[in-house]
Amino acid sequence: MNKKTHDIELRLLLEAIYLKYHYDFRDYSSASLKRRLALALERFDCETISQLQNRVLHNEETLPELLSYLTVQVSELFRDPPYFKALREEVIPHLRTYPSLKVWIPGCANGEEVYSMVILFREAGLEDRTIFYATDINAEALKRAEAGRYSLDRVGLFTENHRQSGGTTSLSDYYTAAYGAAIFDKSLKKRIVFSDHCLASDAVFAEVHLISCRNVLIYFRKELQDRAIGLFRNSLPRNGFLGLGAKESIRFSSHVGGFVDFNPTERIYRRRGDL
Amino acid sequence: MSIKPEVVVMGASAGAIEAITEILSGLRERTGAPIVIVVHMPSAKDTHLATLLQNRCSRPIIEVEDKQPLERGHVYLAPPDYHVLVEDDTSLALSSEEPVNYSRPSIDVLFESAADVFSQLILGIILTGANQDGAKGLREILDVGGKALIQEPTEAHCRAMPDAAIATCPDARVMSLREISQYLNERI
Numbered sequence: 001m002n003k004k005t006h007d008i009e010l011r012l013l014l015e016a017i018y019l020k021y022h023y024d025f026r027d028y029s030s031a032s033l034k035r036r037l038a039l040a041l042e043r044f045d046c047e048t049i050s051q052l053q054n055r056v057l058h059n060e061e062t063l064p065e066l067l068s069y070l071t072v073q074v075s076e077l078f079r080d081p082p083y084f085k086a087l088r089e090e091v092i093p094h095l096r097t098y099p100s101l102k103v104w105i106p107g108c109a110n111g112e113e114v115y116s117m118v119i120l121f122r123e124a125g126l127e128d129r130t131i132f133y134a135t136d137i138n139a140e141a142l143k144r145a146e147a148g149r150y151s152l153d154r155v156g157l158f159t160e161n162h163r164q165s166g167g168t169t170s171l172s173d174y175y176t177a178a179y180g181a182a183i184f185d186k187s188l189k190k191r192i193v194f195s196d197h198c199l200a201s202d203a204v205f206a207e208v209h210l211i212s213c214r215n216v217l218i219y220f221r222k223e224l225q226d227r228a229i230g231l232f233r234n235s236l237p238r239n240g241f242l243g244l245g246a247k248e249s250i251r252f253s254s255h256v257g258g259f260v261d262f263n264p265t266e267r268i269y270r271r272r273g274d275l
Numbered sequence: 276m277s278i279k280p281e282v283v284v285m286g287a288s289a290g291a292i293e294a295i296t297e298i299l300s301g302l303r304e305r306t307g308a309p310i311v312i313v314v315h316m317p318s319a320k321d322t323h324l325a326t327l328l329q330n331r332c333s334r335p336i337i338e339v340e341d342k343q344p345l346e347r348g349h350v351y352l353a354p355p356d357y358h359v360l361v362e363d364d365t366s367l368a369l370s371s372e373e374p375v376n377y378s379r380p381s382i383d384v385l386f387e388s389a390a391d392v393f394s395q396l397i398l399g400i401i402l403t404g405a406n407q408d409g410a411k412g413l414r415e416i417l418d419v420g421g422k423a424l425i426q427e428p429t430e431a432h433c434r435a436m437p438d439a440a441i442a443t444c445p446d447a448r449v450m451s452l453r454e455i456s457q458y459l460n461e462r463i
Contacts, residue, residue: 031360031388032370072372218341218369221362225342247354247369248341 009049010034016053021063023137024200025070027224033070040069067138072219073109076157077150077171078116079214080246081164086266087212088166091241092124095209101130102208104235106199106228107216108134111145115174116162117212118188123168127191133206135197146194148175148184155182199228204235211235214245226254233258236271243268280398280422280463282308282345282365284389286382286412288315288404290432292327294452295402299332301456305348307463308398311339311367311389313353313380315404325352343367353380360388376408386412395420398463400455401447402426404436410443423447424455 010033014026025033037049044062046052056062078084095101103121105114114134121127136142150158155175162171175182197205199216211232217225232242233255242250242259244267250256259269287294291314314324325338328350336350337343339359343351344366353359357369358380375381386399386409399416401409403426413423425447428434441449450458 029360029362029368031362031368031391032358032372034391035360035370035384035388036372072370074371074373215371218357218371222342245341245371247339247357251340252342 006034006049009053010037013037013049013053013056016057017063020057022201023063023067024198027200027221027227028070029219029221032072032219036069036072040066043069064140068140071107071109071136071138071141072215073138073141075109075112075215076154076161077112078158078161078165078167079112080266081161081166083214083243083246083266083268084116084120084161084165086263086268087243088120088124090263091210091268092120092126094239094241095126096124098209099129101126101210102133102206103130103210103212104133104135104206104208106135106197106211106213106232108136108145108194109138109141110150111148112150113212113214114145114192115148115184115188118192119162119167119169119171119174120165122188130191132192133208134192134194137196137198139196142194142196146189148189149181150184152177152180152182158182199231200224204231206235207237208235208240209237210241210243212243214243215248216245217248218245222252225252229253229255233271238271238273240271241268242271278395280308280393281396282361282389282393283310283398283400283459283463284386284416285310285312285400285402286314286386286404286409286436287312287402288378288406288408288433288436290403291315292324293432294426296328296331297452298402298456298459299328299334299336299350301453301460302332302334303460304333305335307348307459309345309347309349309351310459311345311351311353311359311361311385313359313382313385315378315380315406315408316355328352339367339369341367341369353385355380358384360384361392363392365392376406378406378408382409383412387415390415390419390421393421397421398424400424400426401437401440402452403431403433405433406436407439409436410439413440413447414443417444417446424458425449426455427451
């Protein structure tokens with residue numbers, strides 16, 4: 001296929017999705033977007049991106065399913081145990097000093113990270129004074145996150161991760177197994193607000209003490225990464241915490257001066273006070 | 276006259292460390308196109324492959340971070356548990372999408388996205404390994420006009436991966452590790 005044609009089609013599709021549905025993927029990282037679109041073309045039985053564009057514009061049922069291709073939803077409970085261990089041992093002691101707490105998980109996808117966080121806060125005795133905001137642009141993913149249902153064959157990994165993160169309880173206390181799935185306990189959702197929020201177009205909605213946004217920024221171009229990190233900066237009070245993915249960093253961002261390293265290995269930063 | 280590649284992408288699996296060490300230790304210092312390497316590792320996340328290889332290589336070896344810009348004379352290594360892709364601006368992007376060919380990082384993922392951005396200005400190399408990852412990506416590199424080298428299967432620790440690549444890319448050149456190293460020094 002002619003590469004230039006392919007790139008033109010990609011831009012047009014993203015523009016079409018933005019104009020018609022207000023989902024803004026125009027500043028998403030194109031390499032992985034192209035890969036996932038190639039899979040979507042197979043699924044929708046389209047030969048070209050232009051065909052897919054036609055379908056997206058004229059058949060409104062296409063978009064919700066296409067969104068699941070455009071966004072990546074692969075995660076685990078307690079993914080990267082050392083990160084959660086650092087939260088537990090180094091961040092929680094600071095958070096404990098606040099009478100009430102807010103935690104934001106942007107790009108929560110299917111909810112693995114937010115359940116990990118609630119379990120960690122329950123183990124630390126902070127759950128009852130905390131509100132967890134779990135946000136995503138994908139309504140289908142939010143529904144799955146709210147259902148808290150994961151394939152049973154992944155639970156072995158989740159359990160091992162939880163143990164390595166320094167978990168003080170048994171993960172099996174938090175789910176029931178039925179029909180090949182682990183369904184996480186309703187009580188874990190008591191303090192979670194699931195909500196639609198877009199890092200590309202929406203604004204700050206609350207002041208939060210901890211933002212954990214891992215493996216979301218890697219799918220953005222630098223400009224959009226900057227916008228998102230700016231939002232995080234404006235959502236955090238002085239000394240508020242920001243946790244990123246193991247290979248993400250604010251090093252290349254224009255907001256680098258707005259943060260100080262807290263635990264550089266685990267990519268945990270603190271908001272610097274304004275001068 | 277043939278065009279000089281602006282980037283080298285390399286993939287290896289079983290037996291990778293010895294093979295890559297042999298190639299890198301034969302390279303001249305800090306010159307030449309950037310080399311991006313995907314190695315399949317058992318998901319032991321604290322294996323310090325970069326440190327291990329650095330001891331034997333005079334060029335700086337960097338474990339890729341998201342949106343890492345490419346620099347000449349540098350060697351880049353995919354981090355465990357992430358795919359590495361090439362962005363339009365030639366920086367390296369990471370992805371935690373599903374494994375491809377049971378692998379994350381996957382060689383095909385790197386090769387295909389690199390071919391898309393660099394077209395004929397790319398050299399792809401497939402080394403030892405026990406699976407077929409990379410065979411499709413190397414084909415893609417040749418199809419966009421790039422160059423392809425495959426380690427001589429009889430010399431490889433595991434010949435399945437070179438064999439699979441030869442099957443999809445009969446037009447690639449087959450070489451020993453020593454010859455690959457020499458090729459990189461003289462031609463890249």
